[in-house]
Amino acid sequence: MKRFVGLILAASMLAGCAAPVDDTPAPTPTSTTTSTTPTTTTSTPKPEVDVREQVARMLMPGVVNYADAKAKLQAGVGGIFITSWADPNLLYQIEGLREEIGRPFDVSIDFEGGRVQRFSEILGAHPSPRELAATMSIEQVEAKAYEIGKSLRAYGITVDFAPVIDVDGGGLEVVGDRSFSQDPHLAGDYGAAFARGLQSAGVQAVFKHYPGHGHASGDTHLGEAITPPLSQLFQHDLIPFKEAFAQAPDAAVMVGHMVVPGLGDGITPASLNNHAYGLLRNHHQFHGTAYTDDLTGMAAISNTMSIEQAVPAALAAGADQALWSSASNIDAVIEACVQAVESGQIPRSRLPQVG
Numbered sequence: 276m277k278r279f280v281g282l283i284l285a286a287s288m289l290a291g292c293a294a295p296v297d298d299t300p301a302p303t304p305t306s307t308t309t310s311t312t313p314t315t316t317t318s319t320p321k322p323e324v325d326v327r328e329q330v331a332r333m334l335m336p337g338v339v340n341y342a343d344a345k346a347k348l349q350a351g352v353g354g355i356f357i358t359s360w361a362d363p364n365l366l367y368q369i370e371g372l373r374e375e376i377g378r379p380f381d382v383s384i385d386f387e388g389g390r391v392q393r394f395s396e397i398l399g400a401h402p403s404p405r406e407l408a409a410t411m412s413i414e415q416v417e418a419k420a421y422e423i424g425k426s427l428r429a430y431g432i433t434v435d436f437a438p439v440i441d442v443d444g445g446g447l448e449v450v451g452d453r454s455f456s457q458d459p460h461l462a463g464d465y466g467a468a469f470a471r472g473l474q475s476a477g478v479q480a481v482f483k484h485y486p487g488h489g490h491a492s493g494d495t496h497l498g499e500a501i502t503p504p505l506s507q508l509f510q511h512d513l514i515p516f517k518e519a520f521a522q523a524p525d526a527a528v529m530v531g532h533m534v535v536p537g538l539g540d541g542i543t544p545a546s547l548n549n550h551a552y553g554l555l556r557n558h559h560q561f562h563g564t565a566y567t568d569d570l571t572g573m574a575a576i577s578n579t580m581s582i583e584q585a586v587p588a589a590l591a592a593g594a595d596q597a598l599w600s601s602a603s604n605i606d607a608v609i610e611a612c613v614q615a616v617e618s619g620q621i622p623r624s625r626l627p628q629v630g
Contacts, residue, residue: 298538298554300593327351329626330612333590335383335566337361337600341368345375350605353627354381354434358600359393366397369431381479383434383598386427389452391437399426404439404469405452408461413468420472420480427478434479436529436566440466440515442489449494459511463518470523481566482519484531485555486538486545487512495532495544495568495575505537505554520561527564528555530594532575544575547585552593564595571601583607587615590625 331351338344338355340362347355357365369382386392389403401407401423407416420438427435442462443454455465470480484495487508491500502508519526530551532544539550546567555561570576570585580588586597586608615621 297557298550299557300549300553325629326616326623326626327609327613328629330590330616330621331609332627332629333594333596333612334586334605334608335381335596335598336603336605336608337569337571338365339602340365341372344372347605348372348376348380350609352380352605353596354383356598356600357382357384357393357432359385363394363397366394366430373431381433382431383436384427384432385436386423386432387437387439387453388423391453398430399423403452404455404465405443407469408455408465413464416465417468417472417475420469421476422472424473424476424478427473428476432478434481434527435473436481436483437473438466438469438480438482439484440482440519441484441487442512442515444490444512447489447491447494449496450489454489459514460518463515464522466515467519467522467526470519470526474523474525479564480523480526481529482516482523482526483529484533484568485516485528486531486533486535486551487516488531488533491533496573498574498578499534500532500575501534501536503536505535508535517559520559525563527566528561529566529568529598530555531568532573546570546576546594547588547592549592556593565593566596567594567598569598569600571599571603577601583611587612587620591615591620591622593625595627 328351332353334352335354335356336347336352337358338347338361339358344355344365384393386398387404388401388407392401407419439453440462441450441454442459443450443457454462456462466482473480487502489512491502493500530546532546534542534544539548545551552565555565567589570589571582576585582599582603589597590612616623
């Protein structure tokens with residue numbers, strides 16, 4: 276796994292991969308971060324004095340309570356992630372936090388249903404995706420997701436890291452019943468319906484984990500996980516993403532930490548791999564917001580990189596929002612990103628508009 280650390284910058288210079296698809300790294304549109312709905316506007320880069328504020332808007336750190344959230348938002352981050360170990364009272368304090376901060380920001384959470392639904396004692400308990408697909412029509416799943424979204428929105432949550440549209444490859448516990456189906460077409464159809472329901476309730480849906488975790492060799496929470504070659508992903512694991520992007524075009528996407536043979540150098544995890552974002556933007560023509568998976572709570576990244584290394588690497592690769600859950604020095608992360616901009620690692624054209 277340590278092989279990829281020294282290759283992150285070099286990977287940005289590699290051209291293409293073995294698969295006959297367009298995964299060429301390309302500049303992504305400048306996007307605003309004052310709304311949960313991504314935009315694709317082109318603007319004149321801000322003066323250098325604004326770089327710190329701009330890069331901060333591309334960060335979504337985990338928070339555990341009101342004071343923690345306030346401090347990170349005052350540092351300028353674009354959003355906060357309510358971790359599973361956060362003080363539940365924070366859910367009742369979001370409106371007050373918005374009033375105190377005085378600018379728009381996103382509030383995100385993991386709420387898929389089943390075994391991944393945070394604070395279900397407050398937000399409600401719902402069946403797993405597998406159970407939803409087994410017992411409900413696509414229309415009923417969309418209605419269920421709308422119900423979930425209304426509950427989340429009532430507590431000020433604007434982004435839900437759901438649904439999982441990985442194909443259940445069998446035998447991989449990290450996916451399992453979090454997947455709607457072993458059939459890639461059903462996984463895409465049900466996932467798109469879930470996303471539409473959330474979006475109708477005013478919550479940004481996020482498809483995960485691109486380009487597909489279902490047939491990976493392991494769990495990225497625990498260490499390196501290698502998928503089948505990219506050519507095989509096109510035959511199976513990428514099908515739900517292709518179909519869901521078409522059926523729910525306003526949803527966002529989360530890029531996972533899997534290593535994909537045939538994608539760029541075949542060593543760098545997708546979340547840090549500019550060819551993964553090239554595949555997403557150029558081949559799949561996805562123009563929404565791309566989040567990373569958790570950059571600190573998952574050993575596929577944290578075993579080899581500090582958060583100050585991982586965040587700039589992800590943004591340089593093409594992520595719009597760097598997500599992490601564990602405690603960190605937010606000022607140190609922002610400073611690392613500023614230095615990455617000044618060195619040219621992160622192109623200034625990728626910085627969002629602020630204001």
